[in-house]
Amino acid sequence: MSPPAGVVVLTDRRVALRGLEWVVAGAVAGGVRWVVLREKDLPRAERAALAADLRAILADVGGTLIVAGPDPLGGDAVHLPAAGPYPPPTLRLVGRSCHNHTELRRLTTEHYATVSPVHLTRTKPGYGPPLGPAGLRRLIEVSPVPVLALGGVETPEQVTACVEAGAVGVAVLGALMRATDPAETAATLTSAYAEAVTPELLQARAGSARSPRRPQPPTATRERK
DSSP states (O other): OOOOOEEEEEOOTTTOSSOHHHHHHHHHHTTOOEEEEOOTTSOHHHHHHHHHHHHHHHHTTTOEEEEESSOOTTSSEEEEOTTOOSSOOOOSEEEEEEOSHHHHHTOSSOSEEEEOOSSOOSSSOOSOSOOHHHHHHHHHHHOSSOEEEESSOOSHHHHHHHHHTTOSEEEESHHHHTOSSHHHHHHHHHHHHHHHSOHHHHHHHHHHHTSOOSOOOOOOOOOOO
């Protein structure tokens, strides 16, 4: 399974204007193909039922539901917090939340990571000052896996800046959960992403992917005479 890219929706029923099924259906209509189900406070049975409903919505367009936490709730894709568990479970798709160099260096078999907060966010304060595009770029440069930019990404301009910094996509919560028209908001953001991913950018990324990102040990060199 390929890592998520483009616009990825994170759910939060507490801030959504209507039910999550309505928000996700609108986002899918607007071009979204990846959704991360959070709602960790729900009883497992209720959360599993919600996961099944969201998977059905995504299935119509070949989309994928990722479940936050180690329990995939009947699926095969999870997104784990920085705190653990380590090592990650063996599933077709595993992501990890990261916020700094140390957390990125702990990645082992994960397939992708989110890096946050890129901008100020009302949803999850307390992770330090915003990275901004420059800080995001620095972390992406040392990441061994593809990175989704997360935190306060709400406008087309912010999407473009994240892509130009090296992110393969953006994880969006507030802008879509609070949208009066999720389809329109999603379409605006996905269009910005598509326009930002130019052939030149893809070529540059392909060249970067051929070079190892993990620090390499120094090698001995022969002294020139």
